[in-house]
Amino acid sequence: MVNPLQDGKTRAVLDTLLRDVAARGPWVSAHPDVILKMGTKEVLHRTRHLGWGTDTHIYRTVRAFREEFPDQLRVAGPRVLKQNRGNAGQGVWKVEKTNAAHDDTTMVRVLHAERGSVPQDLSLSEFMARCEVYFTPGGCIVDQPFQSRLPDGMIRCYMGGDRVIGFGHQFIKALIPPPPEGPDAEAAQPGPRIMHPASAAPFQALRKNMETEWTPQMTELLGISVGALPIIWDADFLYGPRTPSGEDTYVLCEINVSSVFAIPEQAPAEIARLVGARL
Structure with missing residues (x-):
């Protein structure tokens, strides 16, 4: 696994390598051209009118x-x-x-x-x-x-191609002021990411939106074929304002297209199935 953005570096060398590999025939799941379309923060602006968007x-x-x-x-x-x-x-x-x-x-x-x-x-x-x-x-x-429900946690929606393969819920601390004890205090540390299968009841509305509306709309808008979607990627959501009837809404805060780990325990089997079908 490579973190090409660590210590102020860029993806220039790695992307050149991956494009060369793909041009020679091997399959590159997270192709640099796809990363540029959906794996940068600019996607938040380009897709702001979709159901996951906000005043961006x-x-x-x-x-x-x-x-x-x-x-x-x-x-x-x-x-x-x-x-x-x-x-x-x-x-x-x-x-x-x-x-x-x-x-x-x-x-x-x-x-x-x-x-x-x-x-x-x-x-x-x-x-x-x-x-x-x-x-x-x-x-x-x-x-x-800024989303005022940030203390309610972040939901990471793990995707295999255009299908949801799991969820992770975490009480994050980023952008929340640290307690009086300071940024190193236990209360200032993020909680563990609790993994859930795709079938988890609390996230079925989000799953339906991702599979039937938001992902198809995103791929059409960005000009990405379903077959070009990475085998494993994720979308991070924060809770938006509740509807008048009390239902949750979701605001996209980031899409991760490379180095997507850790993953739910159910995900490897689904990834293997998707790779087999793709090949």
């Missing part, structure tokens, strides 16, 4: 970011900014205005999603200057509203 914006240049984000923060409340490519919380920030008075300077409180981070108060202009490093070639920043 994208900034492709430093100028657009500086001109548009302050007004968005002012009128829409706390936001979550995400660099286009990254993992383990790298380049993911919660940003909210504070009530602090500091001349005419807009002050914000920011919290990085990397483990061990603590909130910081600084000027909006200073924070935005920090984010300019994300505008590398092909880079951008995606902007979503």
Whole structure:
């Protein structure tokens, strides 16, 4: 298993290798071209009108970011900014205005999603200057509203091609301020990811949406054939606002297309079946 984005690296070398391998005939499940379409944060903006979407914006240049984000923060409340490519919380920030008075300077409180981070108060202009490093070639920043039900946990929906093969539910701590004891305290650590089979009753509405609506709509929109979908990928969801009748809604916060482990114990048999059918 390869983590090509560790320590500030990029996928350039690995993607070139995988494209060369695929061109010679072997099957590459998570092809780099598919990863570019669905495995970056930009997919959150491209699919914002689907049932899993929300009020999502994208900034492709430093100028657009500086001109548009302050007004968005002012009128829409706390936001979550995400660099286009990254993992383990790298380049993911919660940003909210504070009530602090500091001349005419807009002050914000920011919290990085990397483990061990603590909130910081600084000027909006200073924070935005920090984010300019994300505008590398092909880079951008995606902007979503902060989901107030984050403490209810994150649901990872594991997919084999276009079918759900399991779920994982975890009480995450990213973007939640650490307790007074500090970021290393036990209460600040994420809970275990509890795995469930695809048949788990609490997630059947999500399963139906993924299999019958959202995945077909995504593949059509992005120009991905069902046969090109990775054998194993996952979509991370947060709980959105409840409906008037009390039912859960779901907001997509990320799609993971490579290095998708650990997986539910039921998944390997389904993966093997799918590989056999694909070959």
